[in-house]
Amino acid sequence: MTVIVTDTGFHPATDIDAVTLADIASHKGALDLTNTDDPTLVMPHLAALSLIRIAFPAFNDGRALTIARRLRMMGYRGELRAFGPVIADQYAMIRRTGFDAVEIPDDLAARQPVSQWQFRADWQAHDYQSRLRA
Secondary structure, eight states: OEEEEETTEEEEOOOOOOEEGGGGGGOSSEEEEOTTSOGGGGGGGGGGOSEEEEEOSSTTOOHHHHHHHHHHHTTOOSEEEEESSOOGGGHHHHHHTTOOEEEEEHHHHHHSOHHHHHTTOOTTSOOHHHHHHO
């Protein structure tokens, strides 16, 4: 099982009928991307997708951050969800690159309680650029 993390805390995950990039032609609104998929291949389907989950195979692999940013720059307006063993310390960067939520395994949620995630939920106020502009 998994837990969905948003700025408001933990939420139960629901079953999703997502397809991979190889099967995108048969999608029902949800797509799972790996951290090595080319986001430009999704472009013809962006308007019809309501959820894109991008896999983080390990907390120290940030390629999914680039994919999320590129999807937003291409005009994707649906939900972007980071999926995998993301840690609470990454939450602010994940939100800044365009993700709406994080989906983590139950065991990770038990080790990193909601308070650790909510501590970083004010992700817009604590970036270095805003401190430089002040």
